[in-house]
Amino acid sequence: MSLVNFQEALSFFIFGFIELSVLFLAVSFLVEILNTLLNPEKVQRILSSNKSGYFIASGLGSITPFCSCSSIPLTMGLIKAKAGFGPIMTFLFTSPLLNPIVVIVFFMTFGLEVTVIYSIVAFIASLSAGYTLEKLGFEKYIKRDEPIIQSSCCESNTPSFATKPKEAVFSIKKEQTNSCCTPKVNTFSEENSSCNMPIKEDLKSWKEKVFNKSIVLLTWKQFLSFVPYIAIGIGIGAFVHGFVPDTILKEYAGNDNIFAVPFSAIIGIPLYIRASTMVGLGPELIDSGVNMGSILALTVAGAGASLPEMIMLKKIFKLPIMMAFIFAVFTMAIGCGYLVNIYFS
DSSP, X not given: OOHHHHHHHHHHHHHHHXXXXXXXXXXXXXXXXXXXXXXXXXXXXXXXXXXXXXXXXXXXXXXXXXXXXXXXXXXXXXXXXXXXXXXXXXXXXXXXXXXXXXXXXXXXXXXXXXXXXXXXXXXXXXXXXXXXXXXXXXXXXXXXXXXXXXXXXXXXXXXXXXXXXXXXXXXHHHHHHTSTTSOOTTOOOOTTOTTSOOHHHHHHHHHXXXXXXXXXXXXXXXXXXXXXXXXXXXXXXXXXXXXXOTHHHHHHSBTTOTTHXXXXXXXXXXXXXOGGGHHHHHHHHHHTTBOHHHHHHXXXXXXXXXXXXXXXXXXXXXXXXXXXXXXXXXXXXXXXXXXHHHHHO
């Protein structure tokens, strides 16, 4: 253990913690605004557990340039909006593994053929994993103790807390029954309806919802509840970056090792690898004798199921989902790695 190793680990921890905290706060705030403005019933209808819901969730994940950790707030938002469990998991798989940044980086690092193979495998695997977890009933392993924001056009912006989903639905429906959006019998005048506001009043109402203090407070409280998980995850990643020799991958992931691909996938999980780092790291590893499949497995595992992400997901998921998630990403990483090696052999 040298001073240089300690400085590298400390630098990784400080910059990683600040970066992830800023991303988490920004994404959480945007998600809470969307939850306030969007009708939950519309979200449920669009992202329901039917065929189109899975494809829409996959499409949403593929256009959101989030890393594995910063996609968690949006996942929580979908859970609060009661989107289908299968589509939620499909989004969680797709977002860090098939977003525009990953595709561009893969194209720059590995070329068109590898990028196409990877994209097809990641797309099919994400849909299959989400659908399988839905059918196996893994939805019961979601922790249902998160705050639920009311978000219809006339509801209060004050967050209500419910520990059971049925209670949350009941409380929202009860408030909507007596809201200004409920049609009045034998009333033909629209002048007194707050849902038929002039444009200026409607804009004012929209601004009040967006810049509501309760959203800021809820975002901050949610962030504070995740701070220990973020710190632990980044801390472990910092230790690995600072004190684990980078020669391990070069030594055990060469072309002569049949287990190079799964070994690389295992190493990638605690590293919290950003796809953008592969632009410089990928060619260097290839030149040092690491096969392309191993590099791909390392990237997929590190980007899709990093240890910091797993520690943060522990806040909203129970152990069975965590294990299934890791298994799915690990399988995807190994499958992509071996396919690429076979294709180029």
